[in-house]
Amino acid sequence: MRRQMLIGARRFLSSRRKPQRFASLATALRVFHEQNGHFLVPYTFQVPTDNSSDNLWPEETRGLNLGRQLGAFIDTSTANSSPGLQSVRHQLDAVGFPDIRDWRRFQWTEVTLAALKTFKKIEGHMLVSRSFQVPEGDLQWPKPTWGLKLGVQVNVLRRKRETLPNYQLQDLEELGFVWVVMNYNWDVVIMPALRRYREIYGHCRVRQCFVAGTGGEDEKNAPENWPTELHGCRLGSIVNSIRAASAYSEYVERDGEELKKLGFNLSDFEQKWQEVVLPALQAYYRIHGHCDIPVSFVVPDEEPWPPELWGMLLGYIARNIRNRGDYFLQVFQDYEKLEEIGFVSNANATKWQHGFLPALETYARVYGNANVPAGFVVPSEHPWPDEAHGLQLGEFVANDKQRKRFADFIAIDRVQLEEMGFFWANVTRIEPKLGSG
Template sequence: MLRFVVAARRHLRVRPLQLAPVPNHLTSVLTHGPPLCKDFRRHYSSSESAPYQVPSVIRPESSLVWQKTVNPALLTYLKLKKDLLIPIKFTVPENDSNWPEETWGYPLGKHAERLRLCWRKGNQLPDFAVQDLLEMNFAFDFSQYKWDHSIMPALRRYYEVYGHSDVPRHFHIKPGDSKWHETLWGLNLGYRVNDIRNRGDFKAHVEKDREALMRINFCLESTIADRDWDTLVLPSLRVYWLEFGHCDVPQSFEVPDCPPWPKVSAGLRLGYIVKNMRRKKTYAKQSARDADVLKTLDFVWDHFWTNWNDRIFPALQTFKLEKRHNNIPVAFVMPCTMPWPEDRTNFKSETLQQHPPPLRLF
């Protein structure tokens, strides 16, 4: 009778679980070589009655540890941090209700680094983890992960919200801003973009996604200042000179949305830009480069002295000759006929009184 029982138990012995092979379209994504990474070996518990204990060291060869600890920990990290950029020193906190109990104390950062190391060496990843890693978009390459999950989505959204991709240097996506996906909250997008343009960060990624960046008008071939000067400011100054015969642009002037003004410059605050060129040295590099062009346009660098020399002082001289005195009435408007100087802006006598001559002339 005992022999029959032993034979029956042998016949019913549970064999290790045999996983189905990973489909080709998945292995092509997460495998990089024929050999199985020597650090990954299947491990199954032979005792179903023994309580599971969270390992204090990484167990990359164990499918049981993957199922009970590593995969749940990775998914929890993604839920809490909104990414999988796990630092190598990270250990799952203990007695933290945000984390499953069977993950407490596990050195998740070291396990994640082992996965990345295996991937970088071109070794095949453990077959029991491939599908899970693919579904969670595990960060094998930190730079590629940041580019795909943060920078490009943020640039696309910025373009949708603001209509351009000229992100200011100090632009920061505020947490809780409903215009942005929560995975982008807290991103210092302005600094990222500044480093891309000035330090060459993500150079390979920029080249790879050049067409996508061009579709959102991301400035690639030059600096934003060079691009705006060549396509907006200088063409508008040329038209202003042709229209008005001078380049003493008043501060309030905006480029009209009509011919012959450049269509792309419509609404451009040209007067404000010119004021900043004079006072704050805006476009200093570009204006120095095109100094000869500005000279042919009679660009006015010192508005007050030009105004005095070309308009106010000649008007005072003419008033003295015509009226034989210097007592200019407040309501006096300079005539638009000879011998009075050419009037560019409906020149009134208040302007004369607000610009007294530096010397006593009369």
């Protein structure tokens, strides 16, 4: 009997304790709202306990863990509609606190989601840097978001994507939230920038210092020629990182066909050749009337040499092109231009020794025959020689005119070639044209 009375007393006291637990909640929320202009109480917020004259909190609220109390009340009142809890609810109505059934969702909507929406409105994108924090006192931002470490929050969302509630996932998708930054950079920035660069300049040899839409002396780079979202894109630096650090290799492989059509070359040899080496050789010819460049020649720091070539070790570079096979593919590609300026000495020997002959040997070894398809291009992979990567070997085999330029070398290596299955004994050398005067 005594045991039953004790149990009953505990139940009675327990039923009375819950509303007492929230007795100061409405009062504390009123003061919080007066001071902050909103009801988004941080979970860890505790009412100040000091007794100073500038403490405007009523004495009965001091020390109250307001954030935890508020969350506990919403959870409890949602599952239980006892008279005591309803009384507290009426008190909250009186101070203007909204009827919230899901405190976490309310916080999400009014703080994190509101901050993300504001960031997008101000910045025009969703690439929130990890260090970004919502500025205090900035009226562009909702008050509940002031001081929020949004960059940290964004990284938490990305990390916890698989466990986020559906409403958060839906909100983020509608907002265009960036789950994988590299995806966004490649699809929304890099590829559109390369396409536009090609449209404007007719090629994809992007200078390392190039920044989209900055104008200056380059009239083609005027802001109006670029979409607003690409203004300030450091495309030259991006392209350099793609080449030097194999950045975005997955995306380069995925969009390889389009990059090829755009004329984008992963090797910086192509860019250096087009922007520096070939222009330097052509400039030497214009100035000196020939291309017999001494090995010790260094481009002088004076006109008529372009400033971007000053100090270049052109003699050393020219020697390595002729003797070592440097820029082999570029020499082959621009053979006619080099022929016009007289830079052909030993060029064919280099092409044959470092390119065609090793490529033919590798083809016969790999495929067991000499039936090279007309469209065959040497793959950039083992076991193909590095110097021959990208070489249009099929076109060389099928094109008599191309082979005639190498007639002397074909004759010298005839036995070796015939052992592989290449029978070109009747190739006649193309003689240089004599001037009419």
